[in-house]
Amino acid sequence: MTIGHHLKEFHGLPVFDLPEADARVELPEPDAVAWRLSAATYAEDDDELWEPMFERFLKTVDASRVRALVVGGWNEAYENSSADIVAALGAARDRLTALEAVFLGDMTFEDCEISWIIQSDVTPLLAAYPALREFGVRGGTGLAFPSVRHTALETLVVETGGLGGEVVRGIVGSELPALVKLDLWLGTDEYGGDSTTEDLAPLLAGTAFPALRDLALRNSVIQDAVAAAVAGAPVVARVERLDLSMGVLTDEGAAALLDGRSLTHLEHLDLSHHYLSEAMQERVRAALAPHGVTVVLDDAEEAEDDGDGEVYRYVAVAE
Structure with missing residues (x-):
């Protein structure tokens, strides 16, 4: 058995994928969904990387009302660790003031096999968000x-x-x-x-x-x-x-x-x-x-x- 589906619900909220930058999609209320931000793990030259996607998200959505975030893939997750993502999330703590839940690494086998996902020390997220109620992480390689x-x-x-x-x-x-x-x-x-x-x-x-x-x-x-x-x-x-x-x-x-x-x-x-x-x-x-x-x-x-x-x-x- 492998992991074949992305999260559909997280922290009691439906998961909503952040649309592409040029998509004309009506966005839900910031606190009504768990926002999934996922970049291509096998990125092409014109693919949006995770960090720029996160910055676009913070500019597009009222971050102060976001309750839950799901991090999907990031560029070459089988070689690049989650450390930069952990740092980016931590740096946004003064903007994500209502954040209650984070899932890090919502990838299927088609994105990246679970044991290929390169994680990092994830505890800085807990330090950055003392009100966090739910935390999930997928992938044990490099995990601290x-x-x-x-x-x-x-x-x-x-x-x-x-x-x-x-x-x-x-x-x-x-x-x-x-x-x-x-x-x-x-x-x-x-x-x-x-x-x-x-x-x-x-x-x-x-x-x-x-x-x-x-x-x-x-x-x-x-x-x-x-x-x-x-x-x-x-x-x-x-x-x-x-x-x-x-x-x-x-x-x-x-x-x-x-x-x-x-x-x-x-x-x-x-x-x-x-x-x-x-x-x-x-x-x-x-x-x-x-x-x-x-x-x-x-x-x-x-x-x-x-x-x-x-x-x-x-x-x-x-x-």
């Missing part, structure tokens, strides 16, 4: 997230084909007292995903993020280990929605999850894109569905055997 303190952020989403352990430690070591939703795509070591369950320790211990209610640790090649770690984790007691989807979860991980702390208080458990046997799927349903837990077990996968004893299982999104 040193520990920060931010008192307003409620949702943090990091989508990668491989999330480095240093980045994970920076995130879970941050002070985010308002954080309600955390969504981490841990990925595979083939694309830089060298994080371990030990890196998640402060999160799982429940000492980080006191407002957390929605936890996703997904798209992981170590999904069984993650499930086992989550099974005994104190944080589970206050989580209402738990998402361990998109990874290589097998019966071993699911059994550990069921044998750990009670999950009957959950509203929603997502294990989709899994490698569970039918018997284990029924065991999960029988344990939780009677308690009112919505259990998602879509996209059952089958391991591939190369005939020489090697068995292959794949995360949903890697390259």
Whole structure:
């Protein structure tokens, strides 16, 4: 599976692509949409680059009323990092005074494969916008997230084909007292995903993020280990929605999850894109569905055997 569609909604708002400079299009109210600014990743000589597009946007729209921004592609995103975009957004903080949400890197596989996207240290955006409530980033290559303190952020989403352990430690070591939703795509070591369950320790211990209610640790090649770690984790007691989807979860991980702390208080458990046997799927349903837990077990996968004893299982999104 790859990412084949751009965001249609962000921060509860419909996404609206900024028209080309010469387009005769009636623009929506500045606060009625999430504005998507996307330049060609494979730019031709006459293509508008991202930074000039951003300047045109600030001159065209009442920036003081903009609530949400979606950054799509930028020129040669597979070679050029997001650092200049992060800097440009930060420099505009006195103009984007109502900004509540930013998504950085809304690209499909046709724009740039997720693990080819070159990111940067994205935390200056949090420093520049202390009122930011939602932040999302796609792409783990070059991504940095040193520990920060931010008192307003409620949702943090990091989508990668491989999330480095240093980045994970920076995130879970941050002070985010308002954080309600955390969504981490841990990925595979083939694309830089060298994080371990030990890196998640402060999160799982429940000492980080006191407002957390929605936890996703997904798209992981170590999904069984993650499930086992989550099974005994104190944080589970206050989580209402738990998402361990998109990874290589097998019966071993699911059994550990069921044998750990009670999950009957959950509203929603997502294990989709899994490698569970039918018997284990029924065991999960029988344990939780009677308690009112919505259990998602879509996209059952089958391991591939190369005939020489090697068995292959794949995360949903890697390259």
